[in-house]
Amino acid sequence: MWIRSCRMWLMAAVICLIGVTQAHAAPPPQVSECSSCHGNDGLGSASAGYPALAGLSSAYIVEQLYDFKHGTRVNAIMTSLATPLKPADRKALADYYAALPVPVQPEPTILPTGIGADIADHGHWQGSLANGVPSCASCHGAGGIGVGADFPRIAGQPQAYIAAQLNDWHNGARKNGPLGLMTAIAGKLSADQINALAAYYAALPANAAPEAKQ
Numbered sequence: 375m376w377i378r379s380c381r382m383w384l385m386a387a388v389i390c391l392i393g394v395t396q397a398h399a400a401p402p403p404q405v406s407e408c409s410s411c412h413g414n415d416g417l418g419s420a421s422a423g424y425p426a427l428a429g430l431s432s433a434y435i436v437e438q439l440y441d442f443k444h445g446t447r448v449n450a451i452m453t454s455l456a457t458p459l460k461p462a463d464r465k466a467l468a469d470y471y472a473a474l475p476v477p478v479q480p481e482p483t484i485l486p487t488g489i490g491a492d493i494a495d496h497g498h499w500q501g502s503l504a505n506g507v508p509s510c511a512s513c514h515g516a517g518g519i520g521v522g523a524d525f526p527r528i529a530g531q532p533q534a535y536i537a538a539q540l541n542d543w544h545n546g547a548r549k550n551g552p553l554g555l556m557t558a559i560a561g562k563l564s565a566d567q568i569n570a571l572a573a574y575y576a577a578l579p580a581n582a583a584p585e586a587k588q
């Protein structure tokens with residue numbers, strides 16, 4: 375008798391545990407509207423220029439969805455998709471994408487060089503054509519892998535996407551972000567520098583194997 379009831383309790387506990395795990399893993403319902411562009415894995419599409427959302431900070435994603443809705447970041451597709459979202463929807467979607475893994479890739483054996491790499495690591499402070507651009511790595515981290523909740527990963531994002539963001543800040547279509555940092559920086563970049571930086575960061579692995587970074 376004792377053993378039997380104990381078994382029943384055990385079964386109930388297991389069923390409950392399965393239920394909890396499944397409930398936890400269930401994506402928010404709107405995700406089905408997002409996957410066609412951002413992918414089931416949240417890794418976006420390099421060829422179509424759709425950014426990866428996987429592994430970005432939840433706070434950053436929440437902020438972007440809020441900003442698309444309220445017009446400080448403008449994009450026809452995303453503005454219409456973000457407009458019906460309520461705060462709880464934004465949080466659920468952001469938590470879901472932030473928790474998706476970013477596959478580890480080997481770091482390229484030969485790292486890209488040129489204007490993009492130079493500005494990324496050292497900024498553009500010296501020489502007669504210097505325009506006072508700080509190094510991108512000082513905020514986005516070495517290799518553009520992102521730092522904390524506020525400085526997003528840019529490594530491995532589609533080249534066209536990165537260029538579009540820098541152009542949008544340069545032209546005022548994207549006005550968001552803390553302290554206007556990117557407005558000030560992108561405003562100083564020339565078209566050639568924007569293209570070089572976009573090519574550079576798109577070529578870097580979004581998540582490099584630690585041993586490859588040595």
Ligand code: HEC
Pocket residue numbers: 404405407408409410411412423424425426427430435438439447448449451452455467526538539
């Ligand atoms: C039809 C394609 C499409 C669909 C569907 C779509 N997106 Fe997007 N998304 C885009 C494009 C294009 C951009 C880049 C916008 C820009 O250039 O500012 C983007 C950008 C974003 C960004 C900003 C990423 C960053 O790194 O700043 C977030 C967050 C986002 N989408 C979330 C979502 C969510 C959540 C859904 C579902 C509710 C969704 N998207 C559905 C195309 C799409």
Ligand code: HEC
Pocket residue numbers: 425434437493494507508509510511512513514524525526527528536539540550551552555556559571
């Ligand atoms: C002083 C800090 C700082 C520096 C330096 C900086 N950034 Fe940023 N960057 C930010 C912040 C903060 C954001 C997030 C903006 C937001 O919240 O919308 C951002 C966002 C971006 C994004 C958009 C990412 C996305 O997913 O949409 C790109 C692209 C970018 N930065 C490129 C660069 C490049 C290239 C450089 C070097 C020329 C650079 N940044 C230097 C702070 C910085």
